[in-house]
Amino acid sequence: DTGVSQNPRHKITKRGQNVTFRCDPISEHNRLYWYRQTLGQGPEFLTYFQNEAQLEKSRLLSDRFSAERPKGSFSTLEIQRTEQGDSAMYLCASSTRYEQYFGPGTRLTVT
Amino acid sequence: QQQVKQSPQSLIVQKGGISIINCAYENTAFDYFPWYQQFPGKGPALLIAIRPDVSEKKEGRFTISFNKSAKQFSLHIMDSQPGDSATYFCAASVGGGGYQKVTFGTGTKLQVIP
Numbered sequence: 401d402t403g404v405s406q407n408p409r410h411k412i413t414k415r416g417q418n419v420t421f422r423c424d425p426i427s428e429h430n431r432l433y434w435y436r437q438t439l440g441q442g443p444e445f446l447t448y449f450q451n452e453a454q455l456e457k458s459r460l461l462s463d464r465f466s467a468e469r470p471k472g473s474f475s476t477l478e479i480q481r482t483e484q485g486d487s488a489m490y491l492c493a494s495s496t497r498y499e500q501y502f503g504p505g506t507r508l509t510v511t
Numbered sequence: 512q513q514q515v516k517q518s519p520q521s522l523i524v525q526k527g528g529i530s531i532i533n534c535a536y537e538n539t540a541f542d543y544f545p546w547y548q549q550f551p552g553k554g555p556a557l558l559i560a561i562r563p564d565v566s567e568k569k570e571g572r573f574t575i576s577f578n579k580s581a582k583q584f585s586l587h588i589m590d591s592q593p594g595d596s597a598t599y600f601c602a603a604s605v606g607g608g609g610y611q612k613v614t615f616g617t618g619t620k621l622q623v624i625p
Contacts, residue, residue, distance in 0.1 A: 404554070431610050442517075442600045442615025443555065450610065491554050498543050498604075498611055502554035 402426060404503035406492050412509045413482055420478045421506045425494030432475050433500060434467055435491040436460065443491055443502075449475060482510045514538050515603050517616030524623050530588040532619045534601035537582065541603040543611055546575065546586050549598045549618075558599075559586075591623045 405424045413419050425432050430451050435443035446465070448456045451472035461467075464482075469475040479486055487510045493500040516535045524530045536544075542563060547555035561568045561575045561584065568575045574587040588595055598618045604611035 406554075433610075433613075440618070442602070442618050443613075444615070445612060448610055448612070455610070456612070493554075495611070498606075499545070499557055499560065500611065500613060501557060502547075504552075504554045507552075 404492055404494055404501055406490075406503040406506050408506060409504060410507045410509075412511065415484060415510055416481055418478065418480045419482060419508065420476055421490055421492075421508075423475045423477070423492030423494075423503060424473075425475070425492070426501060429494035429496055429501075430472065431495045431497075431500075432469055433493045433495070434475070434477050435493065435502075437489040437491055437505070438487075446477075479508075482508075484510045486510050514614045515601060515616040517601050517619060519619060520617070521620045522622070524588075524591045524621065526591065526593060526623055526625050528591050528623075530586075530591045530595070530621055530623070532586045532599055532601065532621075533583065534585065534603075534616050535581075535583045536603045538603070538605065538614075539582070540605045541614075542606055543604045544575070544577065544584050545602050545604070545613070546573075547600045547602060547615075549600065555600060588621075591621075593623045593625055596621055596623050 432449040434446040437443040449469040489505040493502045545560035549555045572589045577584040601616040604613040
């Protein structure tokens with residue numbers, strides 16, 4: 401399978417804990433995006449990487465969120481001190497230019 | 512600020528019928544309009560996309576109609592099938608900084624009944 405992959409697919413954590421998600425983009429794609437999707441809503445942009453450089457962050461990305469893309473390959477999204485409001489589907493997408501291809505997402509539940 | 516408005520929120524169509532989903536946008540800088548299909552528990556999948564210099568694009572049973580002056584675009588699914596039952600998102604994006612920043616609509620849940 402040469403699509404975008406994300407791990408884990410599901411994560412249940414207690415409030416206050418830290419969590420980290422991983423995204424492996426399509427190999428030839430130099431652009432990588434993170435989105436958050438809550439129930440009944442469309443995905444909302446969080447951040448964008450071109451190669452290893454993080455070029456834009458949404459206001460939705462509070463100080464508790466950090467994303468990295470070392471060596472311009474896979475990316476990680478970490479949430480520190482999780483809150484119940486962080487419960488959502490976290491989606492990763494990659495592209496070469498216009499068409500963004502999404503992974504299956506990581507469903508986060510904060511209890 | 513919701514920049515892409517989508518309707519209806521839900522839609523029930525009989526098998527073989529035409530499903531129509533409408534979207535409107537505000538930002539005239541948008542230069543790419545994709546539609547995504549999402550099944551429960553899955554990520555959105557790119558279905559079809561259009562640029563604003565084209566009024567219509569057809570791929571198989573899926574057609575996008577685009578009205579630049581009205582700032583509206585729509586997805587038509589011809590001969591709708593039960594397998595088309597999913598949530599559909601319209602989106603619009605603007606290039607800048609070398610990438611497309613995508614704004615999604617709120618989604619339309621389509622149910623195709625046999």
